[in-house]
Amino acid sequence: MRPISRAVLRPYVCPTCRHGISAGRRRFGSKSDSPDLYDVVCVGGGPAGLGLLAALRASPITSKLKVALIESQDLRKAKAWDLEPNQFSNRVSSLTPSTVSFLRSIGAYDHLDVNRVQDYQDMQVWDGQTGSRISFDWSMETSPFEDMRTVATMTENANLVRALLRRIADLGDENLSLFSNATVASIENGSDLKPEGPDLSAWPVLTVKPTGPAAETETPKRIAARLLVGADGINSPVRSFADIPTQGWDYGRHGVVATLALDEPATPPFPASKRTAYQRFLPALGGPIALLPLPDNHATLVWSTTPENAAYLKSLPTPAFLAMVNAAFRLDMTDLTYMMGMQSSSSDSTSHQDELTWRAQHTPLPSQIPPAATAVQAGTVASFPLRFRHAAQYISPRIALVGDAAHVIHPLAGQGLNLGLADVASLSKTIQYAVSHGMDIGDLLTLERYSSERYLPNAKIGGACDLLHKMYNVPGEGPVALARSLGLGVVDRLPFVKSFLMKNAEGY
Numbered sequence: 001m002r003p004i005s006r007a008v009l010r011p012y013v014c015p016t017c018r019h020g021i022s023a024g025r026r027r028f029g030s031k032s033d034s035p036d037l038y039d040v041v042c043v044g045g046g047p048a049g050l051g052l053l054a055a056l057r058a059s060p061i062t063s064k065l066k067v068a069l070i071e072s073q074d075l076r077k078a079k080a081w082d083l084e085p086n087q088f089s090n091r092v093s094s095l096t097p098s099t100v101s102f103l104r105s106i107g108a109y110d111h112l113d114v115n116r117v118q119d120y121q122d123m124q125v126w127d128g129q130t131g132s133r134i135s136f137d138w139s140m141e142t143s144p145f146e147d148m149r150t151v152a153t154m155t156e157n158a159n160l161v162r163a164l165l166r167r168i169a170d171l172g173d174e175n176l177s178l179f180s181n182a183t184v185a186s187i188e189n190g191s192d193l194k195p196e197g198p199d200l201s202a203w204p205v206l207t208v209k210p211t212g213p214a215a216e217t218e219t220p221k222r223i224a225a226r227l228l229v230g231a232d233g234i235n236s237p238v239r240s241f242a243d244i245p246t247q248g249w250d251y252g253r254h255g256v257v258a259t260l261a262l263d264e265p266a267t268p269p270f271p272a273s274k275r276t277a278y279q280r281f282l283p284a285l286g287g288p289i290a291l292l293p294l295p296d297n298h299a300t301l302v303w304s305t306t307p308e309n310a311a312y313l314k315s316l317p318t319p320a321f322l323a324m325v326n327a328a329f330r331l332d333m334t335d336l337t338y339m340m341g342m343q344s345s346s347s348d349s350t351s352h353q354d355e356l357t358w359r360a361q362h363t364p365l366p367s368q369i370p371p372a373a374t375a376v377q378a379g380t381v382a383s384f385p386l387r388f389r390h391a392a393q394y395i396s397p398r399i400a401l402v403g404d405a406a407h408v409i410h411p412l413a414g415q416g417l418n419l420g421l422a423d424v425a426s427l428s429k430t431i432q433y434a435v436s437h438g439m440d441i442g443d444l445l446t447l448e449r450y451s452s453e454r455y456l457p458n459a460k461i462g463g464a465c466d467l468l469h470k471m472y473n474v475p476g477e478g479p480v481a482l483a484r485s486l487g488l489g490v491v492d493r494l495p496f497v498k499s500f501l502m503k504n505a506e507g508y
Contacts (some may be wrong), residue, residue, distance in 0.1 A: 002189070002241060002242055002243045002369060005308075008145065012144075013317070015122050035190065035200075035223050036223045036224070037066070037224050038067060038068045038177070038223055038224065039067060040056060040065055040067045040068070040226070040227050040431070040441070041068045041070070041204075041223060041227070041228050042069045042070070042229040043070045043206075043230055043231065043232045044069075044071065044231030044232035044405070045069055045072075045073065045075055045161075045162050045228070045238065045405070046069025046157075046161065046231065046403070047093075048091055048162040048402050048403030048404075048420040048424055049162060049232075049403075049422065050069070050161060050164035050165060050259075051102075051164060051420075051424040052424045053067060053069050053104070053164075053173070053233065054106045054107070054164050054167045055102075055106045055424060056109045056428055056431065057168060057172075057176070058105075060106055061432045061436050062428070062432050065175065065307050066175040067175065067177070067234065067276075067443075068176075068177040068178070068179060068185075068223060069178050070179040070206070071178075071179065071182070072181070072182065072183050075165060075178060075180040076163060076180065078161050079166065079169075080160050081158045081442070086298075087154060087377060088380075089156040089157065089158050089259070090257045090258060090259050090300065090377075090380040090381075091155050091156060091157040091158065091257075091414075092154055092157065092292065092300040092416040093154070093155060093157055093290060093418075094152040094153070094154055094277075094292060094414035094417075095152060095153040096418045097149075098422070099153075099417075099421050100153055102424075102425045103160075103163075103421075108164050108167040109163070110163075110167075111162070111164075111166040111167050112159055113162075115295065116156060116294075117154065117155045118275060118293050118294050118316055119150040119152075119153050120150070120151055120153075120277050120290060120292070120293050121148045121149065121150055121151055121274050122135065122136065122276040122277070123135070123136040123151055123278075124276060124277070124278050124279070124468050125278075125279045126286075126366060127281050127283075127472070128281055128282045128328075128332070129281070129282075129283050131366070136493065139180065145234055151277070152277075154293060154294055171352055176224075179208050179210075179221075181209075181210060181212050182210050183211055184206050184207070184208060184209075184237055185207040185208070185209040186207045187204050187205070187228075187238070187241040188204075188401070189201060189202065189203070190202070190203040190204070190205040190224050190494070191406070200224055202397055202398055202442075202500075203225060203226065203242065203398060204225050205225075206220060206221050206223050206224075206228070207221070207222055208220060208222075208223060209361070212419050221302040226441060226442045227398055227400065227431070227441045227442040228282070228400075229397075229400050229427070230242075230401045230402070230405040230406075230422075231401075231420075232407060233404045233405060234408050237449065238399060238400065238401065239391060239405050242396040242401075243396075244391050244393055245392045246389045246391050247389070247392065247410070248388040249369075250385060250387050251386040251469065252306070253306060253307070253385075254304075254305065254306070254310035254384065254385055254386065255303065255310075255383070255411055256301070256305050256310050256313050256314065256381070257300065257301060257302075257303075257380070257383070258301045258306065258334060258376055258381045258386075259298060259376070260291070260298065260299050260300070260301055260373040260374075260377070261297065261298075261374050261377070262297050262370065262371040262374065263371045263372045263373075263374050264297070265371045276292040276370070277291065277293060278290065278291045278369075279412075280328065282328060282336065283472055285306070285309055285328075285333075285337070286305040286309060286473065287303070287304030287305050287413050287469070287473065288303075288304055288472065288487075289301070289302070289303040289304070289325075289328045289329065290302045290303070290414075291325075291370050291373075292328070292414075296454055297371075299370070301325060301370070301373075303328070304411070304469075307385075310383045313385075314381055316344050316352070317344065317345075318375075319352070319378050320344050320351070320353070321358045321376060321381065322350035322353035322375070322376060323339075323353040324339060324340070324352060324372070324438065325361075326373055327339055329351075329370055330360055330363065330365055330366075330369055331356070332363060335359045335363065339355055339356070342487040347415040356484050370387065376495065386411065387408050388408060388410060388462065388465075389404075389407065389408040390406075390408075390459060391405070391407065393451065393455075394406050394423075394450065394454060394455055395444065395447040395450065395451045396444075397443075397444055398503075399442075399506065400450060402423035403420030403423060403424075404420065406423065406454075406458070407458045407462055409462040410465040410468075410469045412463075412465055412466075412468060412469060413461070415461055417456055419457075423454050423458075424452075425449050426454050428437060430446065430447065430449045430453075430480065433441055433449065434446045
């Protein structure tokens with residue numbers, strides 16, 4: 001934890017007495033030396049940071065707080081983001097029902113472009129090594145007289161960010177400062193500059209520096225935060241300033257993403273509005289492949305594999321890439337391993353498809369395979385490294401961490417963004433409780449409420465994803481493969497156990 005020696009005295013010395021103690025000291029400071037004071041300063045303008053800002057502004061209890069957000073990207077571009085109706089970003093997230101409920105409660109969900117949002121009511125998961133499978137759907141627990149419950153809702157991150165920005169704009173700009181195209185040049189402990197003002201010795205003071213064309217004309221600004229929130233990602237400067245360590249490791253895996261167009265399903269879904277997500281574990285190739293539905297028969301691909309395989313997939317021409325995706329849901333491990341090593345060139349783009357066609361004729365196809373991928377949206381094939389990180393603590397005096405600044409998990413369960421927004425929901429309620437009870441929103445005793453609510457749930461979900469990743473990366477037919485096959489089969493045959501897991505996945 002960062003050193004804040006003066007802060008130790010603050011809870012035990014009243015302001016009047018502290019003024020008396022400080023009166024004999026001479027101060028050489030001007031008003032220009034004093035930073036602008038804010039109740040809450042959030043660093044990071046992604047879904048977590050914007051979600052916190054929207055939640056605070058939407059609540060009557062906290063709407064009058066003076067708040068600021070600092071983001072290195074251009075928020076005006078994010079607010080004006082737009083794509084053609086049949087084009088989709090490759091940065092897509094799966095929102096649980098509890099996350100959707102939170103977004104509705106702060107008025108942000110109404111600003112989403114619903115034509116770019118897709119619910120799904122079923123998820124088929126199976127082991128490519130052993131063939132064991134499990135189905136997650138609510139059809140068995142849904143009355144014929146009610147709509148099917150949703151497993152999750154797919155939306156592009158850019159659609160969500162735009163909706164949050166529009167909601168914040170609707171709530172007005174009183175006591176609000178948005179530092180767009182700006183970076184945090186430094187963070188330091190404040191000082192007790194004025195005896196008649198607040199003691200800033202424990203307040204983080206940030207130097208905000210504009211970037212881009214404005215960097216040469218605008219001078220950096222200094223702002224002090226009663227509460228500084230780090231929503232600034234895995235390499236969080238706020239966490240570094242608070243001297244909070246993290247534990248974790250790199251998986252040595254990359255996630256390959258792409259936006260795909262799918263063929264019509266062989267069997268029309270019933271009811272017609274029902275949509276299905278697919279995930280198959282591929283131990284021999286380094287991780288699972290998932291196909292998650294988007295509107296108009298599109299889907300987003302997330303394939304966790306080794307860096308070598310990821311580089312190979314990205315180097316393939318489009319027909320070969322599509323063949324590999326379709327093969328990953330249909331062929332056995334031996335065939336897939338062979339195809340992953342095939343030579344490919346732009347002049348011979350059909351060899352992978354020919355190989356898939358021939359091998360599929362001699363392979364029993366699972367009943368739950370997705371429709372074939374028929375096209376790749378240009379410019380959407382990309383990859384990113386997979387990591388596990390968990391901060392030793394989420395809070396420090398006048399500091400709180402949310403989202404990736406506090407925890408980064410394996411994406412196989414699609415919980416990363418949901419955990420971050422659950423952090424935001426908890427922290428916003430903690431701030432509301434403190435304001436309504438006359439408490440200091442940056443005090444450690446106040447922030448303990450947030451930390452106790454979120455640390456253990458995040459650790460459990462992160463640990464479970466880590467365990468699943470390790471279990472499903474053991475190739476072959478050994479004891480581990482038999483154990484996971486048995487476990488998957490047992491859970492699929494016990495409705496009450498499966499229902500329990502699904503309700504936990506919903507986030508309630």
